[in-house]
Amino acid sequence: MLINDLIGYRYNKGFLPLSQCGPTILDFGFIHSDATYDVCPVYNGKAFALQYHLNRFISSAEYYKLELPDINPIEIIKELYKRNQPPHSGYEIKDAFIWMIIWRGHPPSGNPRDIENAPIEMCFYMKPSYPLSIDGRVMNxxxxxxxxxxxxxxxxxxxxxxxxxxxxxxxxxxxxxxxxxxxxxxxxxxxxxxxxxxxxxxxxxxxxxxxxxxxxxxxxxxxxxxxxxxxxxxxxxxxxxxxxxxxxxxxxxxxxxxxxxxxxxxxxxxxxxxxxxxxxxxxxxxx
Amino acid sequence: MLINDLIGYRYNKGFLPLSQCGPTILDFGFIHSDATYDVCPVYNGKAFALQYHLNRFISSAEYYKLELPDINPIEIIKELYKRNQPPHSGYEIKDAFIWMIIWRGHPPSGNPRDIENAPIEMCFYMKPSYPLSIDGRVMNxxxxxxxxxxxxxxxxxxxxxxxxxxxxxxxxxxxxxxxxxxxxxxxxxxxxxxxxxxxxxxxxxxxxxxxxxxxxxxxxxxxxxxxxxxxxxxxxxxxxxxxxxxxxxxxxxxxxxxxxxxxxxxxxxxxxxxxxxxxxxxxxxxx
Missing domain, CATH: 3.20.10.10 (D-amino Acid Aminotransferase, subunit A, domain 2)
Known part of the structure; x- marks a missing residue:
């Protein structure tokens, strides 16, 4: 499966191919690691401990002073799940990770210390994973x-x-x-x-x-x-x-x-x- | 000046609008800060201490085990400079920064520990700056x-x-x-x-x-x-x-x-x- 086969949600831009969801080369999220994220697993179409992940995402964003936009994350996640399944997608994804990333973009000034004027960027996306197994491989x-x-x-x-x-x-x-x-x-x-x-x-x-x-x-x-x-x-x-x-x-x-x-x-x-x-x-x- | 008015060089892709030069949302350069960079100033059309910056970029890439592709950086920088001036561009840029960034992309496995199979990504770009001044503003x-x-x-x-x-x-x-x-x-x-x-x-x-x-x-x-x-x-x-x-x-x-x-x-x-x-x-x- 290629990155272009998956649909992500980009704040202020809507649902887009994953290849168009990344930061720009100027964004502080990239060049200053000014970002936070969380990852929630989905097993057989069900998100696991979603509220724990959402709560931590909110706390992390607060700690790094990345102001969360006023969105409904569960609505976005449900829509993401739908859009990455047939008939919208050629693949059926039952086991997956939901990624949520928030980062700072770049200010018009281009000044690396002008943090307050850098807009907030955000992306949610889903990518397929494998079901859990008890007899999985051992990690050395x-x-x-x-x-x-x-x-x-x-x-x-x-x-x-x-x-x-x-x-x-x-x-x-x-x-x-x-x-x-x-x-x-x-x-x-x-x-x-x-x-x-x-x-x-x-x-x-x-x-x-x-x-x-x-x-x-x-x-x-x-x-x-x-x-x-x-x-x-x-x-x-x-x-x-x-x-x-x-x-x-x-x-x-x-x-x-x-x-x-x-x-x-x-x-x-x-x-x-x-x-x-x-x-x-x-x-x-x-x- | 907007990000789309500038032309960058993306390794393996060529010269592109800056908006298309960034990492993907999956790249380790973004999600693991697995990257290095350098910035060389240009004053009145002349790159300053370019060899110092290039040498440090090479040392940094080595330290972070990011294998530099076989490119000619000075040739790329000269071409960048040309492409960001009239008649190619609507702006004349005499004072600028040349950014060079190398980072790890993402491996086909999607496994965050599969670093060895993540391809190398690289971008050079130029953005305008202001000429130096002795009587510039004082920083508090x-x-x-x-x-x-x-x-x-x-x-x-x-x-x-x-x-x-x-x-x-x-x-x-x-x-x-x-x-x-x-x-x-x-x-x-x-x-x-x-x-x-x-x-x-x-x-x-x-x-x-x-x-x-x-x-x-x-x-x-x-x-x-x-x-x-x-x-x-x-x-x-x-x-x-x-x-x-x-x-x-x-x-x-x-x-x-x-x-x-x-x-x-x-x-x-x-x-x-x-x-x-x-x-x-x-x-x-x-x-």
């Missing part, structure tokens, strides 16, 4: 020496496009590994490019609190643990947990709960529970 | 508490679009100030959004060594000082210099040597010397 994760930019610079719980150090870490990973976890300056575990991490140790799930996104999937893992009275702790985690954890799993909206080279029965249990929630009326919105 | 600069992402994360001497903390600092500046200087985590002076800073103290010019761009204009200030046997030192500078410096000036390719609320005869002297160099055959390339 490497604990990198690269440092994740810490919350002292900007709070990573608010999604941003500042992936420079994550890209460097990913490119520098050892051969045979699939991806990397980054550390903080004080040797705590943070996150990897596009995912959170959970450690199973002492019958408890530990996940980093600082210098990382507070991912919706990990939050869902927290809910699962709460429902089943399994201990779940979000805190600072020193990097020596890497050597002693019984299990290590990854969470992301793209992959749900993902097994690593060190996953076992707890990871499998979480995958099963997570999968059930993706099908439940409680957590899904019919598109 | 504020020393911000915001921290510049330090070299431990990625080396700021290699230009990047990671301006998130600079945008936050600029937006949070006190009323009545024009721009901001950011500090490092260890209370040293770094840089501001789009400029380096120099302090005159004890008959010496001090400029930060770490956590900032090694700007071409500041390098030129170093050459001026060398020619005139004026002391010039690039080192770590604690933030208390803010209170004791005799003069504070800014340097950028866009503004040359710019006076602040605390500039005097040394700043004026540097402005005059810099302006002369922008006209000299030694430092300029006829376009």
């Amino acid at each position: 994760v490497h604990l990198s020496d690269h440092l994740r930019v810490s919350d002292e610079y900007y709070r990573q719980e608010y999604k941003n496009f500042g992936w420079i150090e994550m890209t460097k870490a990913q490119l520098d990973r050892p051969e045979g590994t699939d991806t990397v976890l980054l550390q903080s300056y004080d040797e705590n575990i943070t996150e990897g490019p596009g995912f959170n991490v959970g450690f199973v140790y002492d019958d408890t799930i530990f996940t980093p609190l600082k210098h990382c996104l507070q991912g919706v999937t990990m939050r869902m893992v927290g809910h699962i643990c709460e429902d089943h009275k399994y201990r779940f702790i979000s805190c600072r985690i020193k990097n020596d947990i890497w050597d002693i954890a019984d299990e290590i799993f990854l969470t992301s909206s793209s992959g749900g709960v993902t097994a690593t080279q060190r996953s076992g029965k707890i990871t499998k249990w979480l995958q099963k529970e997570y999968l059930e929630r993706t099908k439940s009326d409680e957590w899904t919105t019919e598109l | 600069v504020h020393l911000s508490d915001h921290l510049r992402v330090s070299d431990e994360y990625y080396r700021q001497e290699y230009k990047n679009f990671g301006w998130i903390e600079m945008t936050k600092a600029q937006l949070d500046r006190p009323e009545g100030t024009d721009t901001v200087l950011l500090q490092s985590y260890d209370e040293n002076i770094t840089e501001g959004p789009g400029f380096n800073v120099g302090f005159v103290y004890d008959d010496t010019i001090f400029t930060p060594l770490k956590h900032c761009l090694q700007g071409v204009t500041m390098r030129m200030v170093g050459h001026i000082c060398e020619d005139h046997k004026y002391r010039f030192i690039s080192c770590r500078i604690k933030n208390d210099i803010w209170d004791i410096a005799d003069e504070i000036f800014l340097t950028s390719s866009s503004g040359g040597v710019t006076a602040t609320q605390r500039s005097g005869k040394i700043t004026k002297w540097l402005q005059k010397e810099y302006l002369e160099r922008t006209k000299s055959d030694e430092w300029t390339t006829e376009l």
Whole structure:
């Protein structure tokens, strides 16, 4: 499927082929990374935990001082879903990601410090994904020496496009590994490019609190643990947990709960529970 | 002048209106800030210190592992200049900036970690600027508490679009100030959004060594000082210099040597010397 086969929604411009939805070469969203975003998964035509994603998108936009236009996101998402299905499209898309991006355009002055006069730009789009699977491939994760930019610079719980150090870490990973976890300056575990991490140790799930996104999937893992009275702790985690954890799993909206080279029965249990929630009326919105 | 009146060069696509030169909404250059760039000023039809900018662009691309395509940048820049003048264009542009940007596109997989399969995208473009002036407006600069992402994360001497903390600092500046200087985590002076800073103290010019761009204009200030046997030192500078410096000036390719609320005869002297160099055959390339 090509980028031109998909339809996106561009604020102030309407529904357009995805190839026409990007920023211009002048936009601060591109040249200053002055943007935020969120991604909501769709399983079998139903958006999962949509309100969590929308709420976080709103909080992130506020944190980066990107004033959200007065739009109805659910209406736009439903229309996007319709326009990317037959008979409007040649493809049927049941499993997908909904992306929402807001960024600053460029001011008439062209001055890089004239931020207040740069207009707000926004795009929603949908692209196909694969259904979740419990027996999916295992990710071989490497604990990198690269440092994740810490919350002292900007709070990573608010999604941003500042992936420079994550890209460097990913490119520098050892051969045979699939991806990397980054550390903080004080040797705590943070996150990897596009995912959170959970450690199973002492019958408890530990996940980093600082210098990382507070991912919706990990939050869902927290809910699962709460429902089943399994201990779940979000805190600072020193990097020596890497050597002693019984299990290590990854969470992301793209992959749900993902097994690593060190996953076992707890990871499998979480995958099963997570999968059930993706099908439940409680957590899904019919598109 | 509108974005559609300018012609850019897009690698693999040729010369196009600037509105068609941007990244797509999927490109890693946009959604991962996986890009680098440089900007060379043009004064009266002559590119200034072009080789410095081209060399830095090459080093930056290497640092971020963005493989430069086999192109002839000077040929492209000359053609850009021609195409943005009469009779090709309705405007005559004598003073301008030449932007060069290289970024990663998006891989067919759509996987955010599939960096190796994302193609390289590149754009060169030119946009009009104003001629330099010694008696230009003074910038009222504020020393911000915001921290510049330090070299431990990625080396700021290699230009990047990671301006998130600079945008936050600029937006949070006190009323009545024009721009901001950011500090490092260890209370040293770094840089501001789009400029380096120099302090005159004890008959010496001090400029930060770490956590900032090694700007071409500041390098030129170093050459001026060398020619005139004026002391010039690039080192770590604690933030208390803010209170004791005799003069504070800014340097950028866009503004040359710019006076602040605390500039005097040394700043004026540097402005005059810099302006002369922008006209000299030694430092300029006829376009």
